[in-house]
Amino acid sequence: DTAVSQTPKYLVTQMGNDKSIKCEQNLGHDTMYWYKQDSKKFLKIMFSYNNKELIINETVPNRFSPKSPDKAHLNLHINSLELGDSAVYFCASRRSSGGAGGELFFGEGSRLTVL
Amino acid sequence: DQQVKQNSPSLSVQEGRISILNCDYTNSMFDYFLWYKKYPAEGPTFLISISSIKDKNEDGRFTVFLNKSAKHLSLHIVPSQPGDSAVYFCAARNNAGKSTFGDGTTLTVKP
Numbered sequence: 001d002t003a004v005s006q007t008p009k010y011l012v013t014q015m016g017n018d019k020s021i022k023c024e025q026n027l028g029h030d031t032m033y034w035y036k037q038d039s040k041k042f043l044k045i046m047f048s049y050n051n052k053e054l055i056i057n058e059t060v061p062n063r064f065s066p067k068s069p070d071k072a073h074l075n076l077h078i079n080s081l082e083l084g085d086s087a088v089y090f091c092a093s094r095r096s097s098g099g100a101g102g103e104l105f106f107g108e109g110s111r112l113t114v115l
Numbered sequence: 116d117q118q119v120k121q122n123s124p125s126l127s128v129q130e131g132r133i134s135i136l137n138c139d140y141t142n143s144m145f146d147y148f149l150w151y152k153k154y155p156a157e158g159p160t161f162l163i164s165i166s167s168i169k170d171k172n173e174d175g176r177f178t179v180f181l182n183k184s185a186k187h188l189s190l191h192i193v194p195s196q197p198g199d200s201a202v203y204f205c206a207a208r209n210n211a212g213k214s215t216f217g218d219g220t221t222l223t224v225k226p
Contacts, residue, residue, distance in 0.1 A: 106151075109158055
């Protein structure tokens with residue numbers, strides 16, 4: 001039973017299209033994140049939600065819109081896709097009162113390829 | 116402005132020897148430092164962490180050392196095993212819960 005699951009795992013689409021990636025966690029965590037890993041392997045934070053409230057919003061084009069319908073779900077919608085959006089997108093969750101580590105639990109990633 | 120850096124993109128060691136992975140940071144406000152391990156086509160998984168008020172944390176074959184004055188941390192794996200071959204990410208977390216990651220170091224452990 002996967003703790004953090006993302007769908008789809010692979011997504012190939014044309015420039016200009018709109019697409020969504022969904023994420024669900026069954027760990028009972030209250031905070032969820034989206035990270036982007038580009039071709040240089042660098043993991044960069046995009047957004048974070050705590051109890052459905054947006055708490056971190058990095059410098060991300062407004063073509064990217066996160067939505068958290070409840071604590072267990074955080075979806076990412078991308079409008080007007082560009083070539084530079086090609087990357088692996090990772091969803092993650094953590095318990096904000098996680099004490100010592102409060103480590104992130106990651107999904108398997110969604111590889112987006114924009115042609 | 117990259118606040119967390121791993122200056123060695125790759126490291127190769129012999130099975131049974133020690134692997135030392137390094138990480139430098141610039142922001143004194145980080146309160147926790149974490150190491151994650153990533154296999155191809157999988158998400159990163161948590162390995163070990165250390166609070167900013169500690170200088171060492173050990174868990175089995177893995178030890179993390181923190182030198183606050185130098186803004187440097189390192190992960191020691193001993194003895195290294197072929198199954199440890201993966202990409203290792205250093206991350207630094209602030210009190211708002213934001214984790215900033217380094218570029219990653221690819222560790223190869225040769226049998």
